[in-house]
Each structure stands twice: as structure tokens, then as C-alpha cells.
Amino acid sequence: MKKNYFFLIVYLVLMGSVTAQDNAKPLTVEANEFTTVTLFFPTVIEQVIPPASNYKFEFDQGNTIGTLKARKGTPSNMTVITTDGSIFSIVLNYSQKLEKYTHIINANQAVGAMNSGSSATPPEPENTTIVQANPKPNAPPESVAPVASNIDPRETIKTPPTDMNVSPDVFEGFSNQPNTDPELYSDSENDLYNLDREEYYSIFCENNYLQKSILKRSFRQNKKIIVRLNNILVDREEIYFMLSLENTSKKDYNVNGLSFFIKESHRDNNPSILEPVHTFNLQKIIDPESNNEIVYVFKKFPLQTNQIVEIVLDEIDSSRMVILPLDYKYLNLLSK
Template sequence: MRTIILILIVSISTFTKAQTNIVLDTIYANDTKNVALFFPEPIRQGITGASNFVFTYNREKEQYFGLLQAKPGKESNLLVINKDGSVFSYILKYKERISKLNYFIPIYSNIGNEKPIETDSVLVKTSEKDIGISTYYYQKYCAYLLDGKQRIGRIMKQNEDIVLSVENIVFDREELYFVIQLENNSTLDYDLSFLNLSIETRQKGKKKSLQTLYQKPIYIHKLPSKIAKGKMMRFVYVMPKFSLSKDHRVILELNEKDGERNLKLNISRRYINNPN
């Protein structure tokens, strides 16, 4: 009996330490303005820890946002559970004057899931420690971008029903994220040999020439080796942050394995220097 009690105490202690390692963001609110929180999935439940904070959301019809108001008093916390079981938690504080009225909550900022995610017994669950903090962050942020609908402009090239396009270019921390789409509208599968990102420089002078320098990605998310006929795939290239001068541009070069349906997509420097 003593052994069981000892194990229980150790387990509770370990769980408490794990929870205290999570640093929660703080959201400020007052009683004169609505603070809107937009979540990646519809809100299923939202609870505040004190009565001087009120979080309202549509309980009858699923919606992606909720409104927060506060009265003067001690700080509290907000717990929100999305439709998919993702759990979000924040510290709440009253502030007489607030400047930020809208919070767009990214999916990777959740602190966990309401239910444990079941995995195949053959697969090993990937953890932050196993793959490194940076790679873990890239995975989460790339997945978030692929779930989003944000676009930067019309950047595309087509050759024999193979369409290569860049949907979005996003700057985050010290990296540029290229959200790329490859569409196969042909009647044959497309086997990918390589997709390279390079910077092309136009040399000045009497004899104009081009110099192309390959840029190695830091991380590649969900790059396919084959696009089946009639299918489309989206993936992300993560590159170190860079900017371009007037005589530079980015080239995406797509090459087919054992085929000739190759593409070169030019990306203007204005998209690189002004990402989302």
C-alpha cells in the first residue's frame, strides 16, 4: 500500500513539473472594448477562471472566434477547447488601455489535445526531444501554413498540363516559408526528379549573362516523389531569410524523372522582399 501511495505522489509531482514548464501567453482586456480571439478550428468550449473576465462565443452554431471582456480585478486564465480537441490556455489580465484588439491564434500554439492521439504500434511517436526543437517548430508551422488559405499573389507556370505555383511566401523568425503547389492535370503520373530553388543574378556589361546560385533549404515539409495523374500536392520549403536587389530574382526549377515535362518558375524580388 505504501509503495502504491509513493508511486502516486511521484507521478503527481512529475505531472506538475511538466505543466509548470509551459509558459502561457498573456491577453489583456478591459470593460470598454471587445477583444476578439480567432482560432484555427471552431470553439467547442471556453472557460475563464474568474468572474471578472467574460469570454463569449456561439454555443449553438460553431464559430471560429470568441469575444473577451474584463472588469478590474485579479488576473485569471482562459481555457479554450476547439472542435478537434486542441487545447489553448492563456493568462488574462485587466488593463485600462489596450492597443491589441484581435488575436489570430495559430494551430501550433496549442498546449496539447483533449484526447491522447492514438498511433500505430509499429510507428514511434515523434517528440520535440527526438527531432530537435527547430525541426519540431518547422513541422508545426508548415502544417499550420498548409491548413491556411492565405495567398501572396498569382505565381505559376504550366507545361503540358503540369502546373507549378507558389501560393504563399511567409516570413517567420529568421526563415522564409515557400508554400508550393504541384498539380498534375495530365493522364500520366509525374515522377519528381528534383525541385530546386536558386537565386539568379543578371550580370551587367556589354555581354549580358546570368549567374544561378542554388539555395539549400533548411527544412522541406511533405515533398512528394510522385504526383498521380489528376492529383495535386502541396508542400513547404523553409529557407534562411534573404532579400534581393534589383538585378536578382528567385528561380524554382522542376525536373521530371525520366521525362521532359520540366518547368522553370520565376519569382519576382517584390514577393521575396515583401512576404506575408
């Protein structure tokens, strides 16, 4: 492709109201269903951006202690924010044998901090739910009004649509929901979505980009390079495309750009380009026999019955271009 208007990938991480700590790395904690793992934080836990549903993290309001249990499943991660604004990133793994049952977390292990003068509470996104603390004894629980959602968290896609260009069979038992608890909370002026949109996008992508594909054949391949659509999620006013770029060849793939277009038909020579509001984890070089899991975020856009979306992966000075077409029925099914 000659022009790529929006694929100079700039990682805008921890901007605005968030400061990163360069030396801090995510913590790794193992858990299972047989043993309760206890985590001690340096200050009171304010909010938690939760992990996948096979992990359960609980804490009491006004306390520095949280407990973790897990069911067998894929690795995940969670983000814990304390009342002093410290941000802790924790990688979670399931293990039948645990070597450590108690984790004492120090303040210098925070990966970042909120910079606001007051201890502003980062918000609960509509479909990215913050784990709610158990209320203190004799204290009435805070009343939080639920809001409408674009995704039914309990809905499971089991029936693939018909007459589609990409044969998107859906794996039975998988759902197109974010890795969050189904309960929803209302917005507030301290909502992270409003305070730091880029950071909100980044956290949402990080919590969901490793989801297993709910689709069987939603991919295209050219010369051992594969573009695969794993899922489509909708949150607030944005739509998230979860993709996997797979290099099954024996040489590097030098990414020139990944582009999204809306076309009136497959033969349309004047497509409209879609510009993302956020990109996550796209590598410039995909190593031989490796995958690159990425997320592209767009503002919600309408798609007419005669229109299709084309996802185009382009390599520098090479003919290994891959085009993945998606029609309106396909997108409507996954982005409801």
C-alpha cells in the same frame, strides 16, 4: 537537371525532445457557431498551437477541459500539449449538423510525447501563437512581454505590385499571415524553437500549408504540370514558401527534385543554389489529376533589385520541367 544537392527529402519528424507514437492517429472534431463542443483531456492542458481563425478553442488554466466553436470555413487543425508532455493532434471541420457534442480523449490517443525529464513547456513562436488560457479566479494573469514581428497580422494585401515577371495579382481580402492568433509572446529557454527546431518547423508547416492562395496568377505550366506559389510567410529567422504542385495530366509525375536558385537576371547561367533548412510534404510521385501541397523553409536571405528567384520542378527522365520566376518586388511584398 543534372544535380540536385538538397532534394533528397528526409522527414525529420518528432526528433530530439519528442517521441512519436506510431499507432496514434489525429483526432477529428466537428464544430459550428451554434453549439459548444467540449473536449476532455486526460491531464491538464498546458498549451495549444491554435487552428485557423474561423475556429475558437478556449480552456481555463489548470483545467483538463476545453471548449470549441467554429465559423464556416476551410478545415484546419490544432495541437494540444498537456502538462505530462503528451501531444494531441486534432483535425477540425466545420459542420452545421453535429453528431457529437462531447469528446473524451484518452492518453493513448496522443500522437507523441515530450521526453524531457521535467514537464518543459513548449514555447510560443513569434508568429505562431499559443492560445492563452483564461487565468484562474483570484490569480493574477502571467505577464508576457510582446515581441517584434516581421508580419503585421492585421495587414491585408489588396494591391498587387506592378512590373513583375509573373503577374502576381493578389486576391482581395486575403492576407499573408500565418493561421495564428495575432498576439505574440516572448522566447524562453524552453522554447520548442530552441529545443527541437525540426519539430517546430513541422508544426508551423502543418498549421499553414493548406492556406488558400492569396495570388491569382503566380504559376507556371508545362505539359499539364503546374507549379503554383500560394503564399510566402516569415516567422522568426525563416521564410516559408507555400507551394502547390499540380498534375493535371493522365499519367504519374515522378519528381526528381524541386530547386530554388538566385539569379542575377533571366539569362544568368551561373545561379546560386538556395538550400532549405526544412521541407514539408513533398511526394516522390504526384498522381494523375492531383495536387501536392508543400512547404520549403529557408533562412532569411536578401534579394537585390536586379536579382530573381527561380523555382524549378524537375521530373526523372522527362522534359516536363517547370520554372517559376519571382522578382525582388514580388518577394518583398509577400515576405514583409
